[in-house]
Amino acid sequence: MYNFEYHEPSSLADALSAIGSAEDGKLMAGGMTLIPTLKQRLAQPSDIVDLAKIAELKGIKREGNSVVIGAMTRHGEVATSDVVKSAIPALADLAGNIGDPQVRNRGTIGGSICNNDPAADYPSAVVALGATVITNKRRIAGEDFFTGMFETALEPGEVVTAVSFPAPEKAAYMKFRNPASRYAIVGVFVAKTSGGVRVAVTGAGACVFRQNEMEAALEKSFTPDAIKGIEVSADGLNADIHAGADYRAHLIGVMAKRAIAACG
Template identity: 70%
Template sequence: MYDFHYHRPKTLADAVGLLKGKDEARPMSGGMTLIPTLKQRLAKPSDVVDLGGIKELAGIKVEGNNVVIGGMTRHADVASSADVKGAIPALAYLAGHIGDPQVRNRGTIGGSIANNDPAADYPGAVVALNATVTTNTGKHTADSFFKGLFETALSDGELVTSVSFPKAEKAAYMKFPNPASRYAMVGVFVAKTAGGVRVAVTGAGPCVFRVKAMEDALAKNFSSDAIKDIKVPADGLNSDIHASAEYRAHLVNVMARRAVDAANK
């Protein structure tokens, strides 16, 4: 990797200050994407601001009808949290199936959604549960947060401080992992909350997306039969050596049905 200035601030304000005015500075949460990128010399930041020392950013709280997860909370902590397991078991399940144990013990929810890798798991949960993303400057709805391939609504210097997930009446996540990387080749998160039914798909396209037709069908009848004939068009879906767009489109339906069945269990 190339040389850079390393900082490990103790407060959010210091982190924001360190990033300010430096075009080539990069915040680092768990580093699970950034470190490999640096090691392959694919990025050359002037400064890396490690958010790992900011205690206020990590932790899980239940606030009324919501589970609020700090931006620097590691996947392993979400997976094992009694609060998350109690309120939204599907979210704990998702966190427990990200990457491998090493990744789960380093990677964070804030880092994952800020990076918005098309094959990341968390965006599926954020969109399906209609979570709210809180940053140092404001709040984003789930639908407005994920903009496209590796693109979010975050502006420069804006850091995810927490994600608030409404409790779900029913929810499940079904992931078809890429055989090599184990990222989501297709991941479908289905959730029934007070706000209605949502079906969010990650891994299949350039960015997480919802399947409106499935949501409508499930709102009427929350059963896998209700969506068995709803096909997602292959157009615009990812295609690579592991899965064609057509295969991904097919898997969206399979994983969605399995998620509904799991949510009904």
């Protein structure tokens, strides 16, 4: 990897000033994507600003009917958190199936959603649960946060500090994993919330998206059979060495049915 200057600020204010004065700086959360990217020389930042020592970005707390998770909270902590397990077990389950135990001991929720990998797990939960992404500047509806492949609504100088997830009535996440990388070839997060049913799909397209036709059918009847007749179009879906677009389209239906069944 190319060399860089390393900064380890202990407050968000110091992190912002470090990134602001860097020529081409990059924020680092858990580093589970950034470090492999640097090792392959696919990026050459002048400065790395590590967020790991900033206490205000960490931790999980219950606020009314919501669970608020600090951006630097690691997947392993979300997976084993009693607060998350009791309020939103589907979210704990999702976090506990990201990558492998060692990746879960380093990777963070903030890093995952800001990177917005098309095959990442967390974006589906943020969209399906109607979560709010909290930054140092504003609150962004989960649905508006993910704008395209590896792209988000974040502006320069904006840092995600936490994600607030309202607890659903029922929810479940099912993914068809790549057997080597454990990324989702297709992942479907289904949530029955006070605001209606949401079905969010990751891995299949350029970016997480909602499956409106399934949502409408599930509003009428929240059962796997309700979406039986829905044909998912392969138009615009990802096709790569792991799976073709038609296969991914098929998997959306299969994973959605399994998720609905798992909601019980």
